[in-house]
Amino acid sequence: xxxxxxxxxxxxxxxxxxxxxxxxxxxxxxxxxxxxxxxxxxxxxxxxxxxxxxxxxxxxxxxxxxxxxxxxxxxxxxxxxxxxxxxxxxxxxxxxxxxxxxxxxxxxxxxxxxxxxxxxxxxxxxxxxxxxxxxxxxxxxxxxxxxxxxxxxxxxxxxxxxxxxxx
Amino acid sequence: xxxxxxxxxxxxxxxxxxxxxxxxxxxxxxxxxxxxxxxxxxxxxxxxxxxxxxxxxxxxxxxxxxxxxxxxxxxxxxxxxxxxxxxxxxxxxxxxxxxxxxxxxxxxxxxxxxxxxxxxxxxxxxxxxxxxxxxxxxxxxxxxxx
Amino acid sequence: xxxxxxxxxxxxxxxxxxxxxxxxxxxxxxxxxxxxxxxxxxxxxxxxxxxxxxxxxxxxxxxxxxxxxxxxxxxxxxxxxxxxxxxxxxxxxxxxxxxxxxxxxxxxxxxxxxxxxxxxxxxxxxxxxxxxxxxxxxxxxxxxxxxxxxxxxxxxxxxxxxxxxxxxxxxxxxxxxxxxxxxxxxxxxxxxxxxxxxxxxxxxxxxxxxxxxxxxxxxxxxxxxxxxxxxxxxxxxxxxxxxxxxxxxxxxxxxxxxxxxxxxxxxxxxxxxxxxxxxxxxxxxxxxxxxxxxxxxxxxxxxxxxxxxxxxxxxxxxxxxxxxxxxxxxxxxxxxxxxxxxxxxxxxxx
Numbered sequence: 001x002x003x004x005x006x007x008x009x010x011x012x013x014x015x016x017x018x019x020x021x022x023x024x025x026x027x028x029x030x031x032x033x034x035x036x037x038x039x040x041x042x043x044x045x046x047x048x049x050x051x052x053x054x055x056x057x058x059x060x061x062x063x064x065x066x067x068x069x070x071x072x073x074x075x076x077x078x079x080x081x082x083x084x085x086x087x088x089x090x091x092x093x094x095x096x097x098x099x100x101x102x103x104x105x106x107x108x109x110x111x112x113x114x115x116x117x118x119x120x121x122x123x124x125x126x127x128x129x130x131x132x133x134x135x136x137x138x139x140x141x142x143x144x145x146x147x148x149x150x151x152x153x154x155x156x157x158x159x160x161x162x163x164x165x166x167x
Numbered sequence: 168x169x170x171x172x173x174x175x176x177x178x179x180x181x182x183x184x185x186x187x188x189x190x191x192x193x194x195x196x197x198x199x200x201x202x203x204x205x206x207x208x209x210x211x212x213x214x215x216x217x218x219x220x221x222x223x224x225x226x227x228x229x230x231x232x233x234x235x236x237x238x239x240x241x242x243x244x245x246x247x248x249x250x251x252x253x254x255x256x257x258x259x260x261x262x263x264x265x266x267x268x269x270x271x272x273x274x275x276x277x278x279x280x281x282x283x284x285x286x287x288x289x290x291x292x293x294x295x296x297x298x299x300x301x302x303x304x305x306x307x308x309x310x311x312x313x
Numbered sequence: 314x315x316x317x318x319x320x321x322x323x324x325x326x327x328x329x330x331x332x333x334x335x336x337x338x339x340x341x342x343x344x345x346x347x348x349x350x351x352x353x354x355x356x357x358x359x360x361x362x363x364x365x366x367x368x369x370x371x372x373x374x375x376x377x378x379x380x381x382x383x384x385x386x387x388x389x390x391x392x393x394x395x396x397x398x399x400x401x402x403x404x405x406x407x408x409x410x411x412x413x414x415x416x417x418x419x420x421x422x423x424x425x426x427x428x429x430x431x432x433x434x435x436x437x438x439x440x441x442x443x444x445x446x447x448x449x450x451x452x453x454x455x456x457x458x459x460x461x462x463x464x465x466x467x468x469x470x471x472x473x474x475x476x477x478x479x480x481x482x483x484x485x486x487x488x489x490x491x492x493x494x495x496x497x498x499x500x501x502x503x504x505x506x507x508x509x510x511x512x513x514x515x516x517x518x519x520x521x522x523x524x525x526x527x528x529x530x531x532x533x534x535x536x537x538x539x540x541x542x543x544x545x546x547x548x549x550x551x552x553x554x555x556x557x558x559x560x561x562x563x564x565x566x567x568x569x570x571x572x573x574x575x576x577x578x579x580x581x582x583x584x585x586x587x588x589x590x591x592x593x594x595x596x597x598x599x600x601x602x603x604x605x606x607x608x609x610x611x612x613x614x615x616x617x618x619x620x621x622x623x624x625x626x627x628x629x630x631x632x633x634x635x636x637x638x639x640x641x642x643x644x645x646x647x648x649x650x651x652x653x654x655x656x657x658x659x660x661x662x663x
Contacts, residue, residue, distance in 0.1 A: 027400055027462065034455070045186060054444035055256055062451030063252045066458065066481060067245040073462045074241065074474070130441065130501065134264025137257075138272045145257070146275065149282040152250045156286035159246045160295045163239045185437040188332050189417055192436055195340060196413045200406050200573065207569030211390045220394035222466035223564055241478050244637075248481040251645070255488040258652055259444070262496040265656060266663060273660045280653055287646065296641045299634030 006046060013039035026072045030065060037061045051130040243295055254283050319430035327427065335436055343416055343583060346614075348378040350579040354622050361626040388568040393464060396565065400463035405566065405573035408456025411449045412580035418442040419587045420504045422597050422606035434597075434606070435504060442503040443495050446588055447488050450543060453581065454480045457545075457562050460574070464565035472561025475633065476545060482640035483542035483549075489648035490532040490539065493655045494525055494592045507596035511603075526593040531651050533593045535644055540589060542640065544581035547625040549636060586617030 016039065019032035037060045044053035123132070137145055221228070261268070261276040268275075290296050319328055352367065352374065359366025367374030392401060422434035439445050454477045461473010498506045512523045526533045542549040558564070563574045590596060590613035599609030631639070 025397060025399075027397060027459070031400065031403065031459075050439065050441040051260075051444065054441055054448045057448035058256065058444075058451055059249070059252060062448065062454070062484075063245075063249040063481070066454055066477065067242070067249060069455075069458055069462075070242055070245045070474075070477070073458070073470075130260070131264045131267070134260040134262075135267055137260055138264065138268050138275055142275060146278060148253075148257070149279040152253060153282050153286045155250055156247065156283075157289060159243060160290065160293050163243050163295070164293075185439060188336065188437045189414075189439075191332070192336050192340070192417050193410075193414055195336060196410050197406070199340075200409055203569050203573065204402070204405070207386050207388070207572075208390050210386050211388050211568050213389060217394070220391065222393050222395055222464065222469075224467065241474055244478045244482060247641075248485065251485045252488070255485060255492065258489070259492050259495075262492050262652075262656070263499075263501065265496065265660060266499065269663070270660060273656055276656065277653060280649060284646070284649065287641075291642060296637065297634065298637045299632065 002046070009039050009042050009046075013043075027069065030069050030072060033068075034061050034065050037065070049129055051133055240295075240298065247290065247295075250286070251283065254280070319427065319432045324428075324430060327430070331427065331432055332436075335434070339416060339421070339436055340413070343413060343580065346583055347576050347579040348382070350582065350618060351381070351575070352378050353618070354579075354625070357619070357622050358626045361623070382572070385569055385572045390568040390570065391565075393466065393565050395465040397463040397465065400459040401565075402570075404456045404460035404463060405570045405577075406456075407459065408453055409573045409577040409580060411452040411456075412577050412584050415446055415449045415584045416587065418445055418503050419591055419610075420507050420596060421610050423603045433504060438502055438504045441501045443491055443501045443506070443592075447491060450487065451481075451484055453543070453577075456574075456577070460566065461562040464562075466565050468558045468560070468564045469562050472558045472564070476562055479545070479549065479636060479640070480543055482637060483539040483644065486535055486640065486644035486648040487539035487543060489645075489652050490529075490536040491592065493529055493532045493648075493652050496652070496655050496659055497525060497528060503591055503596075507591060507598065510595040511598045522595050522598060524593060524595045529593065529651070529655070531647065532655075533589070535648050535651070536589055536593065539640075539644060540585035541621065541624070542636070544578065544585055546578075546582065546621055548628040548631050550630060582618055582621055583614060586614040586621075589617060590614055 013036055016032045016035040020029045020036065023029040023032060037056060041053040041056040041061075044050070044056060257279060258276060261272060265272055319331070355377070356366040356374070367377040370376040370380045392398060417436040418439055420433065420435040420438070424431045424433050426432070457480070458473050458477040461469045461471075461476070464470075494506070495501055498509050500506060500509075510523050510525060513521070521527065541547075563571055566574060587610070590610060594613050595609075597603070597606030597610040599606075599612065601609050
């Protein structure tokens with residue numbers, strides 16, 4: 001039952017991913033991308049990580065895509081001339097094929113799968129996935145977390161500076 | 168949240184079933200809304216005319232493209248929203264685990280909030296949050312400086 | 314031995330049957346409330362302005378929503394010639410569906426026991442229910458922004474862009490107020506949040522329930538304001554602003570597509586009322602015994618709706634710069650301060 005559901009969602013994800021690059025209108029592409037994010041959120045849920053799913057929807061579908069839509073709409077990109085990217089398509093398909101091979105080999109031969117880390121599925125079940133994230137972030141990954149605040153500050157200042165330049 | 172949920176009946180996630188109900192509910196909602204739209208498409212009468220299908224512009228012929236280049240403040244709001252939304256999420260992830268983090272966690276999240284508060288104050292001072300008359304005043308002031 | 318929760322494994326037939334029953338009942342009640350909210354709004358505002366409101370269709374116009382619905386079905390469905398068709402058709406769905414979906418996590422009564430198994434009166438008790446609400450609240454913005462852009466009309470575009478900037482600005486403060494609630498509750502499940510609010514206030518005062526409105530009055534106040542702004546109700550109905558933008562983002566819509574925007578507004582009112590009642594006012598706990606919990610919750614929702622309608626009859630629309638100033642310079646800092654102070658107190662009391 002679950003595996004069937006997984007294949008269904010995976011199929012929808014891939015189709016909407018394809019639509020992102022195949023749609024003529026950039027707004028339709030953006031909508032397809034929103035759908036892709038949704039499917040990813042469903043995957044997080046299936047991996048028993050509902051907190052990540054909620055964040056995926058909040059940040060990617062709710063915030064970043066809104067900005068992208070704003071940019072597409074207000075810059076009026078719809079009328080740009082569409083070129084054919086034949087060469088680009090060839091090169092990128094070769095690159096993605098190589099990536100696929102590398103990924104398959106890594107997963108098949110490496111010790112990524114089956115290895116058991118410090119936090120097991122049992123821990124997640126007993127403590128709760130959300131609390132684990134909070135705890136880890138404020139102990140183990142404290143420095144990156146605080147740096148993130150500085151990064152956000154820089155982004156705020158940078159956005160204002162860029163906007164001022166444009167006016 | 169402690170690992171035992173105390174007096175409450177256990178709410179250990181019966182994941183699949185919870186999400187099954189949610190999925191069916193979403194399905195029903197989508198289906199009924201689609202039915203409503205289709206019904207009205209079928210039932211409503213249809214006449215076509217060029218003038219009727221023009222966008223409404225208070226009775227005059229529409230001039231120029233409606234898709235104007237947007238004013239910068241709207242992009243800025245969207246960018247600030249992303250940044251502060253991330254802050255909300257970080258604060259939320261502290262809030263679910265604060266009882267195990269104690270004063271250290273509180274200090275860390277306060278520092279985080281303070282840094283972003285500095286960002287907000289910067290926006291406030293540079294006038295990026297101003298709209299309308301006050302924004303115009305700010306712009307004039309900025310133009311006088313150089 | 315305590316009875317088990319009803320689940321797919323211990324009684325599949327009963328589980329599926331009850332689940333479908335809950336789904337259909339919740340859906341119908343929400344849609345019925347939406348339909349009659351329009352009637353109530355017209356009646357209440359009518360009487361507040363010493364008019365009668367709808368009177369002709371049925372007793373005191375009681376059949377008015379049905380008549381309106383039928384009328385809208387038979388109206389012409391216009392797609393403007395310059396519109397982008399796909400987003401134009403999707404927009405009304407994208408605004409109504411998130412509103413309806415959010416209701417799924419609201420608990421509407423105590424657990425009941427059916428043939429020895431516990432059944433919670435809630436469509437689904439997600440253990441991240443609060444975050445689920447936050448996530449879906451942010452999605453309503455798509456419908457508005459797409460409606461505004463795809464109509465390819467100047468009024469629509471201005472209305473849509475304004476509305477989306479307004480919604481995202483107020484969402485931040487709304488998110489932070491919700492964070493301060495689940496810091497007190499230490500759980501993200503709405504069912505547990507409601508259960509915690511049934512205890513006496515701070516464990517000592519037996520004459521008051523432990524509603525979070527008493528512990529977090531500022532958060533409650535901020536939540537109601539941001540809720541009003543999120544659902545674009547007066548005094549924050551900038552995106553529609555009839556006097557300047559004709560009808561804002563839905564100017565070009567007609568027939569059932571227009572009706573969906575209209576329904577979405579009322580569905581959103583119900584959702585915000587239900588969330589406010591659940592997070593701050595004890596959900597289905599109240600003056601009536603918990604076997605009548607549904608009525609407690611409905612009573613609170615109706616009270617909120619009346620308040621929102623009353624505001625519409627009372628307040629003028631704020632100006633756009635005032636609106637943005639309030640969102641960023643007043644509500645956001647206040648909500649942040651509220652979270653930090655709450656954090657300080659809860660860590661201190663620990």
